[in-house]
Amino acid sequence: MEVTIKEEEARAEVEIWNYVLGYVKIAVVKCAVELGISDVIENYGSLMPLSELATALQCEPSRLHRIMRIMVHYRIFKQEPINQYTVGFSSTPLSRRLIKGGEKSMAAFILLMYSPTCLAPWHCLSARVLETGNNISPFEVANGKDIWSYAEANHDFSELFNNAMGCDARLTVQATTEGCPEVFDGVESLVDVGGGNRTALSLLVKAFPWIRGINFDLPHVVTVAPKFDSIENVGGDMFMSIPNVDAAFLMLKSIEGQNSDKGKEKVIE
Numbered sequence: 001m002e003v004t005i006k007e008e009e010a011r012a013e014v015e016i017w018n019y020v021l022g023y024v025k026i027a028v029v030k031c032a033v034e035l036g037i038s039d040v041i042e043n044y045g046s047l048m049p050l051s052e053l054a055t056a057l058q059c060e061p062s063r064l065h066r067i068m069r070i071m072v073h074y075r076i077f078k079q080e081p082i083n084q085y086t087v088g089f090s091s092t093p094l095s096r097r098l099i100k101g102g103e104k105s106m107a108a109f110i111l112l113m114y115s116p117t118c119l120a121p122w123h124c125l126s127a128r129v130l131e132t133g134n135n136i137s138p139f140e141v142a143n144g145k146d147i148w149s150y151a152e153a154n155h156d157f158s159e160l161f162n163n164a165m166g167c168d169a170r171l172t173v174q175a176t177t178e179g180c181p182e183v184f185d186g187v188e189s190l191v192d193v194g195g196g197n198r199t200a201l202s203l204l205v206k207a208f209p210w211i212r213g214i215n216f217d218l219p220h221v222v223t224v225a226p227k228f229d230s231i232e233n234v235g236g237d238m239f240m241s242i243p244n245v246d247a248a249f250l251m252l253k254s255i256e257g258q259n260s261d262k263g264k265e266k267v268i269e
């Protein structure tokens, strides 16, 4: 069906507001994660009235109501009547992904991506497009250090980064262990190169308990990585050498504002 100029104009008139106010959706979701709104509503177990939610979060109901209206509009929470006068909120599959530390939680990833540190390079995007010959990553231009040195010097950022990576690792490793378990047949020792806080490896050794795992990452990462039976934490530089074992697992994400244009790469060899 042909779209007329008038229809295109009408669509543009509406669509432009998504760009003017596009950040609102993200700001509200980030606010929900920071306040733990999903956690409180999930733990409540039944339709939660605004007044009780406000009490639990120690905030003014009127302010909270404005946030909840937006999240109900985006179907993050459900709103249903409790009685003639009161409405209540309940969880959805989407709101459960905002629970801190939940099984499918993406909460830490949201907090990372919308942290001032990770947003800073995006504010320089037009300058990046215009410049030539600069091989310094946008992250480094904006934050003064490459992401790994920055993480080494900023413990809170490092922890947030590793927790965020763990969110995705939980989902991808489950898909790997369920979808192609045969690739781990005969593997007795496995190194996760750049394994972060060892979320991926702990799930792998749980699924394949005969595997001895080595979580290999930069020294500042492995010294704070949680301890886990049958997983050894080893610090080092993957560009120099990695531990010699049966198989290497490498799961990387191109989210750091480094120079790579490649997408996600997941390799097991």
Ligand SMILES: C[S@@+](CC[C@H](N)C(=O)[O-])C[C@H]1O[C@@H](n2cnc3c(N)ncnc32)[C@H](O)[C@@H]1O
Pocket (backbone or CB within 6 Å): 148, 165, 166, 168, 169, 193, 194, 195, 196, 197, 200, 216, 217, 218, 221, 236, 237, 238, 239, 250, 251, 252, 253
């Ligand atoms: C994008 S994260 C991926 C984390 C995890 N593999 C995952 O997918 O959830 C990249 C990881 O590589 C680590 N890393 C970066 N440079 C490294 C190096 N030269 N040697 C070892 N690890 C490195 C980082 O500390 C970080 O934990």
